[in-house]
Amino acid sequence: MLGWEFPPFISGGLGVHCFELTRALGKRGVKIDFFMPKSGKKVESNDPNLRIIGVAETNIRPYLMISKTGRITAAGEKFIDAVQLYNSECEQAVLEMHKTEKYDLVHAHDWLTAKAAAGIKEKTGLSIVQTFHSTEFDRTSVPWDFILDIERMAAQKADIIIAVSQRTRAQVLRLGADERKIRVVYNGVDSAKFTGIAPSRTAEEFKNGRRTVLFLGRLTEQKGPVQFLHAAKKVVQVMPDTLFLIVGTGELLPLLINLSLELGISKNVSFLGYVSDSDQRKIYSASDLYVMPSTSEPFGITALEAMASGTPVIISRTSGVSEVIRSALRVDFWDINGMAEKMVALLKYRPLRSTMGGMAQDDARKLTWDKTAEETQKVYGEAFARK
Amino acid sequence: MDICFYFQVHQPMRLRHFSIFGDGEDTSFGKYFDNELNKQIMEKVATKCYIPTNNLMLDLLEKHPDFRISYSITGVFLEQCKMFMPQILDSFRALAKTGRVDFLSETYYHSLSSLFPSKEEFIEQVEMHKKAIGDLRTDPTVFRNTEAMFSNDIAYLVERMGYHGIMAEGIDHVLGWRSANYLYTVNTCQKIKTLLRNYKLSDDIGYRFSAKWWSEYPLTADKYSSWLSKLEGDCVNVFMDYETFGEHHWQDTGIFEFLKHLPGEVSNHKHLRFTTPSMLVNDVGARGSIDVPHITSWADMERDTSAWLGNEMQRSCFNQMLELEQPVKESKNPEWLSIWRMLQNSDHLYYMCTKSLSDQDVHNYFSPYESPFEAYINYSNILADFSSKVKKEARK
Known part of the structure; x- marks a missing residue:
């Protein structure tokens, strides 16, 4: 399996997915060599079925480096170089290992690893399973041709494509993929990690009795933080004591800080930046509700994580996770009034919070990574048969 | 026969x-x-x-x-x-x-x-x-x-x-x-x-x-x-x-x-x-x-009152509506009485039902709302608005 991120270096759904999927597949007896960029810190596996192999040194996180206008920034140039380097070294490493390991197939994730997968297929005839966690259409409003081309190539070369939602499936079709080879396999959540977490005392002191609304994600246009702040402004008009937490960082941070000042709600908004996994869990459970207003969200694992914590969620209709859950309030990402009304309702009405929170946990418990792994394994069987 | x-x-x-x-x-x-x-x-x-x-x-x-x-x-x-x-x-x-x-x-x-x-x-x-x-x-x-x-x-x-x-x-x-x-x-x-x-x-x-x-x-x-x-x-x-x-x-x-x-x-x-x-x-x-000591009905698998009063949202709305009986009647305002009574349509509570899937389909079929939560929110907002008017009058 060819990946990019892996805990503790996660900057998106791809990393969580690879970590949880490889563990769940390992438990099901699938042997995996997981290739990822080598970094300063050491990543280990205690599962005998899973080996982690680092190639080509890089510290660069993929989705923080491309400006939304699609211009290649200096960091972007460096990033593309790093991707190229990783792919060629990854390809060499797999070909070398294949001599002794005799792999059955290659599973690649996103465009980041597609070139290596294509190279391996060309030289060995191994089938490719290609997962799309997102496409360039989701990530920016002005897609970058350089990446689109790689995605189109990946859609062509793959024997079977896994899309993380029906929504993503539609985007992959836009890349020119043959619809007969696309399978939808949804992400899951490890509910045990998110249940029974007591909010830390610092969090409680910070909240100071205030009702708390959480935004958690990269601060980019795609995730909808601007709409979030506009809705927050409306909420503050009727519930002046509400606290809005913004977790994550990204190119829009300066703009958002400015906006919160302009809207006169800076006292109600706290920007927390990056937080560790364990703090993230505490923040989910300390929040009264989680809002995911993304303009385009291929899946949205964070919504499942919040739900597993028993925190009710408001999600945009344009999200993949919306296809698999019952207990969420759905909004159009552009509908500021609707979003604010739903936030106020959840903050105001305890019976709504507790009913939705309880059902959210039930929903989340049904979406396990083992289920994702089971369906992925089926796809492997199909791809292997095509060799 | x-x-x-x-x-x-x-x-x-x-x-x-x-x-x-x-x-x-x-x-x-x-x-x-x-x-x-x-x-x-x-x-x-x-x-x-x-x-x-x-x-x-x-x-x-x-x-x-x-x-x-x-x-x-x-x-x-x-x-x-x-x-x-x-x-x-x-x-x-x-x-x-x-x-x-x-x-x-x-x-x-x-x-x-x-x-x-x-x-x-x-x-x-x-x-x-x-x-x-x-x-x-x-x-x-x-x-x-x-x-x-x-x-x-x-x-x-x-x-x-x-x-x-x-x-x-x-x-x-x-x-x-x-x-x-x-x-x-x-x-x-x-x-x-x-x-x-x-x-x-x-x-x-x-x-x-x-x-x-x-x-x-x-x-x-x-x-x-x-x-x-x-x-x-x-x-x-x-x-x-x-x-x-x-x-x-x-x-x-x-x-x-x-x-x-x-x-x-x-x-x-x-x-x-x-x-x-x-x-x-x-x-x-x-x-x-x-002998029927507990209430039965013709709804859902349960054939009881759970289609209308089965979850906390429904019970809370029912109880709040009930609390308005006295102030509404004391106001002698016929329009308020009619509003309060129309808010008693059992359908409003039926839309808020959050049961297992098969019965839920039946509830959804009848509901004008996207989900039971939206039904609850709208009803609660209306009840809160109405209630504040009625109670304000009662305090006068």
Whole structure:
């Protein structure tokens, strides 16, 4: 399996997915060599079925480096170089290992690893399973041709494509993929990690009795933080004591800080930046509700994580996770009034919070990574048969 | 063997989407209730169901002198007919004129008022309903509570109000070895007789008629009549929503053809006879007595009140609505009283139900909301707005 991120270096759904999927597949007896960029810190596996192999040194996180206008920034140039380097070294490493390991197939994730997968297929005839966690259409409003081309190539070369939602499936079709080879396999959540977490005392002191609304994600246009702040402004008009937490960082941070000042709600908004996994869990459970207003969200694992914590969620209709859950309030990402009304309702009405929170946990418990792994394994069987 | 066909006729007064960011001074009826939507739905269902079914029923009554049917029409429905489509009322009047159509009593507002701690409101709503259907039938003798909610206590109350019969769901665990095809008295009452719904034969038409997965699909009038002819007992009560005809099952399912042939097919079996609830309680004796300490209903798998009061959201809305009884009545404001009572439509609570999937589908089918949570939010926002006005007035 060819990946990019892996805990503790996660900057998106791809990393969580690879970590949880490889563990769940390992438990099901699938042997995996997981290739990822080598970094300063050491990543280990205690599962005998899973080996982690680092190639080509890089510290660069993929989705923080491309400006939304699609211009290649200096960091972007460096990033593309790093991707190229990783792919060629990854390809060499797999070909070398294949001599002794005799792999059955290659599973690649996103465009980041597609070139290596294509190279391996060309030289060995191994089938490719290609997962799309997102496409360039989701990530920016002005897609970058350089990446689109790689995605189109990946859609062509793959024997079977896994899309993380029906929504993503539609985007992959836009890349020119043959619809007969696309399978939808949804992400899951490890509910045990998110249940029974007591909010830390610092969090409680910070909240100071205030009702708390959480935004958690990269601060980019795609995730909808601007709409979030506009809705927050409306909420503050009727519930002046509400606290809005913004977790994550990204190119829009300066703009958002400015906006919160302009809207006169800076006292109600706290920007927390990056937080560790364990703090993230505490923040989910300390929040009264989680809002995911993304303009385009291929899946949205964070919504499942919040739900597993028993925190009710408001999600945009344009999200993949919306296809698999019952207990969420759905909004159009552009509908500021609707979003604010739903936030106020959840903050105001305890019976709504507790009913939705309880059902959210039930929903989340049904979406396990083992289920994702089971369906992925089926796809492997199909791809292997095509060799 | 007596065959009693009974149809429930109801359309709720649906709520307007209420924005908390709107201005807040006005409390007129139109601020909370969506007349446009209600009119639209009434017109749609009238075209698909009420008008063609009433016409067909009238034909059948003319053609078959032994054919008999019965209705219970909510006050909320009658009110909307007057507002949007008076011709529906005319066609019910034409049916009433045949003398072979029975009309039953119920609460005007299709409410859960029989569950209120004080019974005054319930009694008032039943009286209101009696007045409202006065030109269809005077002094009905059989009572049908909202969604067939029934218990010893409800039967006791209804008997004291002068009724001779009351409808209820024929529930297996209540009946034990006994059959729903007989009349029973109630342990805690004197004489009132219960008419128990035969849920199998009712749902064969109401739910399963157009179900292709059903082993008896397609259902014909001939087949159905032969089932009726083989039953043991004194009577069979086939109760369903009137919207079964043309709305739950569209015309192209053949539901009207089925209905058209039913009276003829039934009369081929000499021992079968059409009857009405009023005739039943007059002519047929009770064969024992039932004991129903807890409330039963005809809804969902549970057949209890959980479709309306099963989760915290529903119970909280019900209790808050209840708290307004005193201030609303003390205000002597007739519009407020009417708003408060319309907010009692059991449908508002039904939309908030969060049950297991199969029943949820049924709830969603009827709901104008995207989810039970949206239903709760809108109702709560309206109740909060209304309540603040009423309580402000009460403090003056």
